[in-house]
Amino acid sequence: MTREEVSMPSSLHEDSFKMVDKDFLDVSSPSRKRAESEVSRYYDAQEPVTGPDSELLAGVDSLSLSQQVPDTDVSSLPNANLNSNNANGSSSSASIVGGESSKATGGSVATSVQPTFPPLQRRDSDRGRGRELPRKSSLSMPSAPIPFQHHHRKNSSGSVPRFYSAAAAPTIRQPLSQEFRNDRASPAPESTSVASEHLTNSIPPFTSNEPIRPGLNGRNRSLSRTRSLSYIKRMEPELPDFMVSAPAKVIMYGEHAVVHGKAAIAAALSLRSYLHVHHLPRDNRTVTLHFADINLNHTWDIESLPWDYFNSPAKKRLHFDAVTSLDDDLLEALSPFLEPIINKYRSAATAFLYAYLCLGSKHSPAAIFTLRSTIPIGAGLGSSASVTVCLSAALHLQSGMIVRPSAKLFEEECTRQLKRINDWAFVGEMCIHGNPSGVDNTVATGGKAVLFRRGDYSKPPEVKRLEHFPELPLMLVNTNQSRRTAELVANVHSLRNSHPTTCGLMLDAIDNVTAEAMMLLDNKHFRPDDSHLTRLGELVRINHGLLVSLGVSHPKLERVRQIVDGSGIGWTKLTGAGGGGCSFSVLRPLCGPADEAKKVKVEETLAEEGMLTYEATLGGDGVGVLWPSASGKPEERTPITREMFLAAEGSEGVEALVGAKSLGTGRLGWGFWREWLPEEA
Numbered sequence: 001m002t003r004e005e006v007s008m009p010s011s012l013h014e015d016s017f018k019m020v021d022k023d024f025l026d027v028s029s030p031s032r033k034r035a036e037s038e039v040s041r042y043y044d045a046q047e048p049v050t051g052p053d054s055e056l057l058a059g060v061d062s063l064s065l066s067q068q069v070p071d072t073d074v075s076s077l078p079n080a081n082l083n084s085n086n087a088n089g090s091s092s093s094a095s096i097v098g099g100e101s102s103k104a105t106g107g108s109v110a111t112s113v114q115p116t117f118p119p120l121q122r123r124d125s126d127r128g129r130g131r132e133l134p135r136k137s138s139l140s141m142p143s144a145p146i147p148f149q150h151h152h153r154k155n156s157s158g159s160v161p162r163f164y165s166a167a168a169a170p171t172i173r174q175p176l177s178q179e180f181r182n183d184r185a186s187p188a189p190e191s192t193s194v195a196s197e198h199l200t201n202s203i204p205p206f207t208s209n210e211p212i213r214p215g216l217n218g219r220n221r222s223l224s225r226t227r228s229l230s231y232i233k234r235m236e237p238e239l240p241d242f243m244v245s246a247p248a249k250v251i252m253y254g255e256h257a258v259v260h261g262k263a264a265i266a267a268a269l270s271l272r273s274y275l276h277v278h279h280l281p282r283d284n285r286t287v288t289l290h291f292a293d294i295n296l297n298h299t300w301d302i303e304s305l306p307w308d309y310f311n312s313p314a315k316k317r318l319h320f321d322a323v324t325s326l327d328d329d330l331l332e333a334l335s336p337f338l339e340p341i342i343n344k345y346r347s348a349a350t351a352f353l354y355a356y357l358c359l360g361s362k363h364s365p366a367a368i369f370t371l372r373s374t375i376p377i378g379a380g381l382g383s384s385a386s387v388t389v390c391l392s393a394a395l396h397l398q399s400g401m402i403v404r405p406s407a408k409l410f411e412e413e414c415t416r417q418l419k420r421i422n423d424w425a426f427v428g429e430m431c432i433h434g435n436p437s438g439v440d441n442t443v444a445t446g447g448k449a450v451l452f453r454r455g456d457y458s459k460p461p462e463v464k465r466l467e468h469f470p471e472l473p474l475m476l477v478n479t480n481q482s483r484r485t486a487e488l489v490a491n492v493h494s495l496r497n498s499h500p501t502t503c504g505l506m507l508d509a510i511d512n513v514t515a516e517a518m519m520l521l522d523n524k525h526f527r528p529d530d531s532h533l534t535r536l537g538e539l540v541r542i543n544h545g546l547l548v549s550l551g552v553s554h555p556k557l558e559r560v561r562q563i564v565d566g567s568g569i570g571w572t573k574l575t576g577a578g579g580g581g582c583s584f585s586v587l588r589p590l591c592g593p594a595d596e597a598k599k600v601k602v603e604e605t606l607a608e609e610g611m612l613t614y615e616a617t618l619g620g621d622g623v624g625v626l627w628p629s630a631s632g633k634p635e636e637r638t639p640i641t642r643e644m645f646l647a648a649e650g651s652e653g654v655e656a657l658v659g660a661k662s663l664g665t666g667r668l669g670w671g672f673w674r675e676w677l678p679e680e681a
């Protein structure tokens with residue numbers, strides 16, 4: 001699909017609104033006029049355009065779509081021939097469902113950020129965030145065989161789905177992608193794909209006193225080597241253990257409105273989820289999902305999962321498919337396998353199993369997926385998206401469908417891999433949220449900051465990276481009031497249905513706020529001084545007021561606002577879905593000890609009322625990988641085992657053990673998919 005490129009005169013307002021709303025492109029649209037006059041009034045009140053602000057204005061010219069990555073036709077991808085490999089020899093188009101799935105979007109999600117960033121510091125004690133020590137995996141499987149009866153049931157379109165016997169089901173053997181083949185030829189260890197590394201590592205060191213006999217092709221080998229190799233092969237895991245990680249996010253402007261086709265600005269936050277993937281010996285055919293933070297620990301027998309159903313030509317989704325809705329039949333096929341999991345967390349397990357079955361095969365390696373997160377759960381900071389990005393990245397790496405980031409990974413391929421991770425993280429978000437916009441998983445995948453808009457859910461979103469996103473003085477507050485994103489999103493939908501005109505205007509107003517903020521935030525001449533911060537702060541306050549009117553605030557959030565407003569230290573807004581969870585305040589520059597004292601007083605008051613205060617760093621890296629999960633110099637690599645990961649104490653312990661700050665980035669530390677050369681360790 002070709003992205004609509006709009007050519008407009010590069011004036012301040014026109015350029016800045018390009019990505020915000022199609023309405024803005026129409027110079028006569030009321031929303032465009034409103035925002036223009038707002039912004040003009042602001043700049044008229046500033047210094048003349050020859051002063052420092054002229055630089056600010058000039059920088060706005062840089063807001064354009066020109067950096068968007070062009071769309072890519074999937075047929076040109078090295079692994080586009082996947083479908084033709086199925087057992088029943090069906091043609092490639094037969095196994096792709098939906099015309100749209102055959103296209104890659106080219107959405108630009110990769111970012112350019114500083115290599116490391118300080119972890120978010122909790123101000124209060126680590127209350128309530130202690131982590132479990134290792135628990136024994138429970139092997140619980142549905143006793144009934146795979147339910148095939150639902151295959152005969154009518155689907156939503158009224159047709160009777162086909163029955164797929166195991167024999168007729170295609171066995172999809174994934175071909176080596178081009179990058180994999182290239183990388184195998186390359187001696188550089190950091191450029192190997194997951195699968196190629198597995199091939200080189202899978203033969204263990206061998207020593208024997210047996211006489212050497214000539215083997216095939218004249219090569220020497222011993223008999224016991226042949227015997228022990230088959231034994232060792234069974235006992236050896238197929239792949240080394242590895243880890244992936246993805247950040248939390250803060251929505252600065254536009255939450256909820258973004259679900260209704262408006263734009264939002266969001267940035268990655270320095271809190272992260274970490275997923276450890278431990279591979280089991282080949283003769284073990286189980287997969288375990290251990291979400292340690294929520295005490296979810298479940299094991300499935302790989303071969304008894306409904307592979308035939310997921311791999312059937314009508315249902316099969318491929319790595320490069322952009323799936324924009326969940327398949328009810330597939331969900332139903334999964335339900336017996338999810339029954340043993342408590343209701344509250346079933347959606348998180350669904351997110352895993354759905355992607356596991358779509359992206360894997362009966363032959364997927366046996367593994368334990370263990371997740372721990374430093375992100376408060378259900379608090380508006382995108383904890384669910386961070387988890388689904390980790391799951392998506394891990395499953396793609398495991399199947400060899402993406403390669404690890406390295407200096408040799410050219411920019412287009414990096415963007416393509418990020419897109420795959422993001423698209424499948426969105427599928428996980430659909431399992432957890434129901435109706436996500438996709439902004440959370442997009443930021444958690446690409447990191448730094450984005451302007452995001454999804455007008456048409458059947459099409460890829462428009463994403464613009466905010467290259468110049470500034471370092472902002474923010475204070476994050478967690479009200480500790482739990483809530484569910486899915487419910488709040490549904491509430492706004494029903495309010496809009498009851499009051500379409502009024503709610504429509506409020507959503508337009510939020511869109512205007514985002515448009516104005518965009519001009520300040522994506523500007524290399526932005527100065528976090530009083531005048532620019534005041535402007536941003538006012539927009540924060542206006543956006544919060546509109547969210548209150550949409551009914552997504554909470555008395556505790558209003559209490560935070562009251563305390564911060566009362567002290568005069570900044571401007572406050574809820575972030576994420578609201579209904580509790582977190583707020584953030586843009587802080588005024590602190591001028592001397594009196595201001596400092598006010599801030600300390602605010603923090604104390606909030607702590608007395610049971611709320612946690614964080615100092616946040618925005619704009620960090622997106623999804624990253626630690627392959628293998630080990631630390632130290634090449635000659636003394638120490639594996640980071642699942643047990644060590646589970647035993648790490650609290651968020652600080654996790655950060656100290658596996659955080660990018662402690663392990664570094666580059667070949668021996670965390671690697672991030674970025675569109676620039678990673679730093680070598």
Ligand SMILES: Nc1ncnc2c1ncn2[C@@H]1O[C@H](COP(=O)(O)OP(=O)(O)OP(=O)(O)O)[C@@H](O)[C@H]1O
Nearest residue numbers: 291293348373378379380381382383384485576577
């Ligand atoms: N650490 C975690 N371990 C396992 N599951 C998690 C974890 N964090 C989040 N989840 C899943 O995500 C759900 C919370 O998602 P929800 O969207 O309600 O909150 P959020 O993503 O933190 O907030 P928002 O969507 O407003 O940013 C949990 O119920 C759980 O299913």
Ligand SMILES: C[C@@](O)(CCO)CC(=O)[O-]
Nearest residue numbers: 255256436437438576577
């Ligand atoms: C409330 C919402 O806008 C943000 C949640 O972080 C929902 C979404 O965009 O999916």
